[in-house]
Amino acid sequence: MGIMYRSRxxxxxxxxxFTQRGFSSWSIKIGRWSWNSKARAHRVDLPGPLSWKQDKS
Structure with a gap:
């Protein structure tokens, strides 16, 4: 397993x-809500280590 390069x-x-191959995806984060272009999923941060995710389907 090699070393992976990731940057935000x-x-x-x-x-x-960004990854070692270049641009990977973009995201929008407003408060506890976020959306990722690659996964096309909504995510809401919940209290503690929990989060809720809705996939594109």
Whole structure:
């Protein structure tokens, strides 16, 4: 198993995700709600280590 390179750049609520191959996906995070372009899923952070996720289906 090799070493993976991952990087995130934040511009306010917009987050750009990069891997060793280049641009990977973008996300929007407003408060506890977020949406990811690659997974096309909504996520809401819940208290503690829990979160709720709704897939694109």
């Amino acid at each position: 750049k934040k511009f306010g609520p917009l987050i750009l995700n």
